């Protein structure tokens with residue numbers, strides 16, 4: 114099976130590339146070769162590489178910047194996602210599209226299921242929600258995977274920021290009133306491969322089409338995530354960092370974040386017979402990979 118993946122240098126795209134081998138062949142392309150805002154560039158890439166499934170892992174992911182740059186976020190996350198889905202549909206191919214917990218308002222008491230009403234709190238979430246709509250409209254043969262709190266050995270993310278700050282600080286103040294699930298990019302990549310196989314092998318199976326919540330198992334807060342990182346750091350390096358829990362109000366950002374980002378993964382697990390490991394396992398594996406210098 115060959116996957117054509119957009120957004121080559123992203124966390125998820127890099128994790129997919131790392132899986133490329135004998136049973137899955139991953140071609141990842143980024144700008145300028147493949148630009149989401151240029152549908153012809155996507156069509157050319159499909160014609161050249163002849164994938165079995167197209168995976169849209171590219172996105173405008175600067176959540177705060179999107180507040181003052183909504184048109185750019187919309188061009189990539191909404192219209193661009195629609196172009197990827199339409200180009201795949203024109204070639205008769207399924208599309209796997211990655212979306213986000215930020216499509217929700219975050220005011221539900223429990224974990225969100227796929228059919229819960231959306232209510233994005235900011236420009237990024239609005240652009241991603243519109244992307245979901247345009248993908249579904251352009252290509253009925255789609256799986257939209259909403260994930261959350263992505264981190265991994267590649268690219269910039271919360272875990273790497275915490276490790277960087279730990280080099281100069283013994284105490285860090287971290288938000289403790291947003292709940293969600295840190296999700297390890299290599300686990301997302303495995304999930305995408307499982308979904309891609311299912312789309313390829315079960316054409317027309319409606320139970321494997323539509324929107325799915327795909328995050329690691331378990332839940333925590335950003336402060337809990339930081340504590341897990343620092344407890345492993347203490348084990349391996351002896352360095353101790355204290356996490357001081359703060360509230361969202363103590364740490365103002367241009368974009369409002371959902372207080373509850375928890376996603377119920379039942380539909381994903383039942384439809385694909387696949388689940389992502391506990392979030393704490395990903396933290397250990399990521400830190401081991403970084404320590405072994407497996408990634409930049």
Ligand SMILES: NC(=O)C1=CN([C@@H]2O[C@H](COP(=O)(O)OP(=O)(O)OC[C@H]3O[C@@H](n4cnc5c(N)ncnc54)[C@H](O)[C@@H]3O)[C@@H](O)[C@H]2O)C=CC1
Nearest residue numbers: 120122123124125148149171172174211213260261262263
């Ligand atoms: N990072 C996170 O915490 C979360 C990410 N997601 C979603 O997961 C997916 C993957 O995210 P990450 O790998 O973390 O993102 P990332 O920011 O690491 O990578 C995104 C890639 O898309 C590329 N890109 C941006 N505009 C483009 C365009 N016009 N054409 C082609 N490529 C373009 C960027 O250059 C970058 O390489 C995205 O759909 C994102 O919205 C969902 C929930 C949380």
